[in-house]
Amino acid sequence: MFHSLESPKNRVKITVDGKHIEVDATANVAMALLGAGITAVRRSVVGNAPRAPYCMMGICFECLVTIDGVQNRQACMVPVHDGMTISSQSGARTTEEGGK
């Protein structure tokens, strides 16, 4: 659905829900996920409906994912880095370290 207008100069490897992908090193996590065709990044706390990045500027809190073990990070506000581990979320965050 989304593709980059320019070819990325550098790529980094990240892991999304156990799957290894290569993404533009200058991307934020939300961009990287959308570019890789991953549009539903979590399921809502109430109703379990799929949610996607929406505002892309840190306002809407729709793009929450678990990044390197920290839950409820705003994917659009975090730059990717090599070796980053991302997992999608379902329901409310837990209060345990490292997610569910």
Added chain:
Amino acid sequence: MRTLPDQEIVVVGGGLVGAALAWGLARRGLKPLVLDGEDLSHRASRANFALVWVQGKGVGAPHYARWTIAAARQWPSFAAEIMEASGIDVGLRQWGGFTFGLAESEMAMWTEEVRCVAEALGGDAPEYAVLDHAETARMLPGIGRDVVGAIYSPLDGDVNSLRLFRALHVGMLNLGAGYRPHSDVTEIVPDAGGFLLKGAWGEVFARRVVLAAGNGNTRLAPMVGLAAPTLQSKGQILVTEKCAPFFPYTSTTVRQAEEGGVMIGDSQEADTSSIATDQDISSVLASRAIRTFPQLGSVNVVRSWSGFRVKTPDGLPIYECSPTHPGASLVMCHSGVTLAPHHAHLIADAIADQAAMLADKRFSGRRFHVSQP
């Protein structure tokens, strides 16, 4: 000039106390008109911690302890009654409450409080348990090492206080009460057979008036021969993002609302009239919450707010009819959630019946006079 039709009875204040009273008066067939303030008026009803709380209340004042306990015991049937009148579930969860001690000195203080109340009440005392760390951890496995112990009381609980606020408003209107927002009463003038209530919005005549304006009562009460002294007491609350359930009870400092957000509170500042939140206070609240539940350390705070408590000099309610201005009465208290069943029933009934006393005479504001009559 009178800008509204004459009224039989007006309630000044549409917070939890005013709405509960109007609800009860309407239930008795009266048609009270509630005059409420502005959206930005200081409202304890919108800032509170939503506890139905008994534990430790009424030290040195057994009549207050009994009053509180009776209200807490009424809550389940009151919640059902509100549901019937309004169609709104106020989310009552009376599953027990903890007061956490983070130092031996705190535990000693809390233990002494509940012991004093229990001793004064004898067989009527509510059940409680003094728990050490291990006993607390058996009930709450996630508790931090800094928790040296806790007081547990099974009668304590909480509600969704915004839904309670809404339910009382919907219920009172359904039962026949009237409501006018943006009608801050700034002046009350005794007039033949009643009172003229005035504000920037206009003027209305009422045969009877009930002051339920929280801290605003301090200014209004002397206009009808009453006194409503208050102390400054600001409280601040932090609210986290919604989390999966981890704390199925409640406490004075941390509670998890039914939607999952964690409320952290119980600060008290006496020396400020600024409504702005203070980050030094926030950090103390957050630090104590994390020491109590270490797993909160990674949770994001999404909101904070502050409010002014309605705090009389001894912290107890004032229920009083004016001795000099028949038809005027005053109802104010800190615990508008816990005591709501009494305000809707016993106090509203006493007002409806034009009783000489609204409640136990020890709740009269005359207790603050220099020389007791």
